[in-house]
Amino acid sequence: MRDSVYTPGAGHSPRVLAGRDDILRDWQLMLNDVDARGRVRAQDIVLVGPRGVGKTATMSAFAALATQQGFECVNLQGVVGQAGLVESLLQRAQTRIAAESGPWHRTRAAFERLSSVNISVAGFGGGLSTRETKQPGTRLNAGSLAQALAELAGEIRQDQPHGGLLVTVDEMQAATAVDLALVAATLHRLNVDHRSAVVLFAGTGLPFTAEVLRKAGVTHPDRLFILQDIPLTLEVADARYAVIEPAREAGVTWEPEAADLIVDVSNGYPAHLQLFADAAWSAAPGPDAITLVDVQTSLPAVGAQLERRTLGPDGTASPTSRWSSWPPSPYTVDVHQSPSSPRH
Numbered sequence: 621m622r623d624s625v626y627t628p629g630a631g632h633s634p635r636v637l638a639g640r641d642d643i644l645r646d647w648q649l650m651l652n653d654v655d656a657r658g659r660v661r662a663q664d665i666v667l668v669g670p671r672g673v674g675k676t677a678t679m680s681a682f683a684a685l686a687t688q689q690g691f692e693c694v695n696l697q698g699v700v701g702q703a704g705l706v707e708s709l710l711q712r713a714q715t716r717i718a719a720e721s722g723p724w725h726r727t728r729a730a731f732e733r734l735s736s737v738n739i740s741v742a743g744f745g746g747g748l749s750t751r752e753t754k755q756p757g758t759r760l761n762a763g764s765l766a767q768a769l770a771e772l773a774g775e776i777r778q779d780q781p782h783g784g785l786l787v788t789v790d791e792m793q794a795a796t797a798v799d800l801a802l803v804a805a806t807l808h809r810l811n812v813d814h815r816s817a818v819v820l821f822a823g824t825g826l827p828f829t830a831e832v833l834r835k836a837g838v839t840h841p842d843r844l845f846i847l848q849d850i851p852l853t854l855e856v857a858d859a860r861y862a863v864i865e866p867a868r869e870a871g872v873t874w875e876p877e878a879a880d881l882i883v884d885v886s887n888g889y890p891a892h893l894q895l896f897a898d899a900a901w902s903a904a905p906g907p908d909a910i911t912l913v914d915v916q917t918s919l920p921a922v923g924a925q926l927e928r929r930t931l932g933p934d935g936t937a938s939p940t941s942r943w944s945s946w947p948p949s950p951y952t953v954d955v956h957q958s959p960s961s962p963r964h
């Protein structure tokens with residue numbers, strides 16, 4: 621078959637983001653409200669859930685919708701062991717300011733003030749040097765960062781009347797405490813001091829992110845952020861849609877039983893749905909149908925690959941492994957009694 625329409629692999633946005641209509645609708649409503657009233661109507665959302673459920677994909681969809689409306693998006697990522705969040709924001713600013721014109725350039729004074737100081741947050745005494753310190757002892761505080769972001773959002777709106785600034789942070793749980801505290805304090809300052817600024821925030825994190833925020837000194841993460849749980853599995857209809865719709869759009873038909881089997885063995889877990897659907901697509905001789913046989917042919921290899929990945933070094937299954945007893949050998953298919961499907 622021709623190039624696959626599936627998107628296995630972390631962070632790859634699916635062609636069809638199944639089961640997220642409600643979240644995206646709420647986001648679109650907020651884009652409208654923030655456009656009309658500013659920060660006062662913003663909700664800083666953090667998508668929380670295990671790996672592979674579509675947090676990054678959903679946040680990318682947020683960013684795409686915001687961009688369509690004229691927002692500028694600054695996408696940051698927490699990386700374990702790197703004090704990088706705010707630093708990469710400032711580096712981004714540095715690069716953009718270098719352009720001859722545009723909103724970043726017009727906000728350069730505010731960012732230049734920021735990038736010449738030490739990052740440290742009250743209560744942390746952190747003092748991560750962002751770059752050459754021109755004014756030793758000056759603190760990059762939440763107030764001046766909020767000021768710079770609000771100014772930037774204002775400039776963006778000079779060019780894009782319905783736009784603003786969206787800052788996203790993927791993998792928040794991996795960011796340093798100093799960074800998280802500064803981000804939280806900055807959002808708070810925006811709420812208090814810049815109520816009409818069109819600045820939005822969205823983040824993602826593993827299930828213990830609220831705890832990480834608390835440890836970073838954010839006393840009530842659930843008041844500052846909307847912590848939105850992304851469930852481990854999609855509903856059956858959404859899972860079928862995730863499998864079938866990308867193919868249907870490309871003129872390829874799934875045998876219903878073939879799609880059902882994918883839903884069964886993945887249990888609707890988005891990362892595995894993509895993996896299995898992709899493998900079936902590749903196994904199908906094509907050109908315009910995927911059959912139960914194609915799925916049966918492709919599953920054992922992918923299942924075995926997953927089993928290897930989820931087995932611990934001592935060969936025992938990790939607590940999350942659903943593959944320790946699957947695929948049965950020799951592999952047989954009973955669509956209605958898949959061993960890994962607790963749904964039936």
Ligand SMILES: Nc1ncnc2c1ncn2[C@@H]1O[C@H](COP(=O)(O)OP(=O)(O)O)[C@@H](O)[C@H]1O
Pocket residue numbers: 627628629630631632633634636637638639640669670671672673674675676677678824862890891892893894
């Ligand atoms: N709602 C969805 N519908 C279909 N596929 C999805 C959906 N959400 C995520 N995926 C797919 O699942 C995998 C994991 O998505 P990702 O956004 O990286 O998850 P996370 O950030 O939660 O670890 C990717 O292959 C992605 O294409």
Ligand SMILES: [Mg+2]
Pocket residue numbers: 630631675676677790824
């Ligand atoms: Mg992710």
